[in-house]
Amino acid sequence: MWIRTYQIFNPSVQPTSYLTRFSEVEETFKRLLAHKGVIGAIIVSSDGIAVRTSMDNSTTNHYCGLIQQLVAKSRSAVRDLDPSNDLTFLRIRSTRNEIMVAPDRDYSLIVIQETSTE
Numbered sequence: 262m263w264i265r266t267y268q269i270f271n272p273s274v275q276p277t278s279y280l281t282r283f284s285e286v287e288e289t290f291k292r293l294l295a296h297k298g299v300i301g302a303i304i305v306s307s308d309g310i311a312v313r314t315s316m317d318n319s320t321t322n323h324y325c326g327l328i329q330q331l332v333a334k335s336r337s338a339v340r341d342l343d344p345s346n347d348l349t350f351l352r353i354r355s356t357r358n359e360i361m362v363a364p365d366r367d368y369s370l371i372v373i374q375e376t377s378t379e
Contacts, residue, residue: 286304286313287313290302290304290313290315293372294315296374298374298375298377299372299373299374300316300358300373300374300375301314301315301316301320301372301373302314302315302370302371302372302373303315303316303321303324303325303370303371304368304369304370304371305325305328305329305368305369305371306367306368307366307367307368307369309325309326309329310325311325312368316373324360324371324373325371328360328362328369328371329369331351331353331362332348332351332362332364332369335348335351336348336364348364349363349364350362350363350364351364354376355376356376357375357376358373358374358375358376359373359374359375359376360372360373361373361374
């Protein structure tokens with residue numbers, strides 16, 4: 262499904278290049294999930310729609326909605342402080358979990374991991 266969506270919105274991309282890119286994304290996604298303490302990961306579109314997730318639908322939708330709002334507010338705050346700057350990474354640490362977000366123009370990567378006690 263992701264491949265078709267990518268092709269529809271990017272008709273100039275040749276099939277081999279998006280298949281290669283999809284394979285690389287999938288490999289990276291699996292590597293992230295293999296790290297110790299990682300609870301889950303989500304790739305979300307700029308519209309807040311999960312493109313790839315390792316979590317159940319309810320949890321995924323909950324994280325997508327809240328994190329997208331937080332990213333928008335954080336990006337706005339960074340730009341208000343310095344208009345030539347942009348948000349590149351957001352890390353939220355609580356007593357139980359740590360949420361790391363790598364926002365980009367079209368997609369964001371959200372990784373949730375257990376907070377280490379070390």
